[in-house]
Amino acid sequence: MKAIRRLGAVILMLCLVLCLFGCQRDKTVTGFSVEVLDVGQSDCTLLRQGNAVWLIDAGTATERGAILGALADRAIKHIDCLLLTHPHEDHVGNARMLLENYEVGTLIVSPFSADDLTYRLVLEAAQQRGVTCHVASGGEVYSLGDAAVEILLADESAKEPNDASVILRVAYGKTAFLFTGDAELDGETALLSAVGAEKLDCDFLKAGHHGSDTSCCEALLQAVTPTHVAISCGADNDYGFPHEALLSRLDAVGATYHRTDEEGTLCYISDGEAVRFADEKT
Ligand SMILES: [Zn+2]
Ligand SMILES: [Zn+2]
Numbered sequence: 001m002k003a004i005r006r007l008g009a010v011i012l013m014l015c016l017v018l019c020l021f022g023c024q025r026d027k028t029v030t031g032f033s034v035e036v037l038d039v040g041q042s043d044c045t046l047l048r049q050g051n052a053v054w055l056i057d058a059g060t061a062t063e064r065g066a067i068l069g070a071l072a073d074r075a076i077k078h079i080d081c082l083l084l085t086h087p088h089e090d091h092v093g094n095a096r097m098l099l100e101n102y103e104v105g106t107l108i109v110s111p112f113s114a115d116d117l118t119y120r121l122v123l124e125a126a127q128q129r130g131v132t133c134h135v136a137s138g139g140e141v142y143s144l145g146d147a148a149v150e151i152l153l154a155d156e157s158a159k160e161p162n163d164a165s166v167i168l169r170v171a172y173g174k175t176a177f178l179f180t181g182d183a184e185l186d187g188e189t190a191l192l193s194a195v196g197a198e199k200l201d202c203d204f205l206k207a208g209h210h211g212s213d214t215s216c217c218e219a220l221l222q223a224v225t226p227t228h229v230a231i232s233c234g235a236d237n238d239y240g241f242p243h244e245a246l247l248s249r250l251d252a253v254g255a256t257y258h259r260t261d262e263e264g265t266l267c268y269i270s271d272g273e274a275v276r277f278a279d280e281k282t
Helices: 001-022 061-073 096-102 118-127 187-192 218-224 244-252
Strands: 027-034 044-050 052-056 078-084 103-109 133-135 141-145 147-153 168-174 175-179 202-205 227-230 257-258 266-270 275-278
Touching: 027 168, 052 141, 078 096, 078 141, 096 103, 096 118, 103 118, 118 133, 147 187, 175 266, 187 218, 218 244, 227 266
Parallel strands: 052 078, 078 103, 103 133, 175 202, 202 227, 227 257
Antiparallel strands: 027 044, 027 266, 044 052, 141 147, 147 168, 168 175, 266 275
C-alpha cells in the first residue's frame, strides 16, 4: 500500500514537472530588445517585448546552428511573426526550418515574387503548417507587445529583390528603430519619397545590405540621424562589407556603429526613453 502511495506521489511529481516545462512561457523581456544575431554573411534579427517575439529574416542555411542556439539560449519556443524582408537565400535560408520546428504565428513577406526553390519551399511549409502568409504593404501597423511595428514600404514596383525589401519602423515609447533589409539606393530613394520625415527620424538603424556602399545613402542618413547603427556582415567576407565609404558616412552623421563580424551578436535595449547598446546579452 505504502509502495503504491509512493508511486502515486512520484507520478504526481512527474506530471507537475512536465506541466511546468510544457506550460513554460518564453522569457519576458522588460523594455524592447533588438538583437542582431551573429549569422555570418547573412541576416537574422530578433525583436522582443514582453512575451512577444519577432524575427526579421532567417539567415543563410549554413547558420542554422547559430539561430537554433540563439533561440534555445533565450528559451524561445514561439515566434509571433517571422518577417522575410526579401527572398534572397541569406535572408530566407532557415525560414522553412523555423516554420517546421517552432510555433510561428504569422509569416510576412515582400511583394517581390521569386521563382526560387528555397523560397517556394518556405511558402509551401507555411501553407502546410497553417501559418498565415501575408504580403506586406506600406502603412500596415502591427503590435509587438507594447511596441508598434509599422511597414513603411514594401515596393511592388521594385526591379531588384533588394529594393523590394520590406522596410519597417518599430516604435517603443519615445524611441524608434528602422530596418531596411537589403534596400539599396533605389529602395532608399523610394522610401524617402514615400514616407514623411517624422517617420524616418530614428534612434537605431540596421545598416542596409550588410554595410554595402550602395546602401545608407547620405540623404537617408540625414533623415534618420541614427545614434546607433548595427551592421550584419561575415568576417573577411568576399564583398569587403562594410565598405569604408559607408563607415565614413556614418561618422559624418555622428552615429556609433557596431559590427557582427567583429563583436558577434549585437544587443540594443530601449526603456522607452532611450536606446542603449548592451554588452551583456539579455
Ligand atoms: Zn542580404
Ligand atoms: Zn538581398
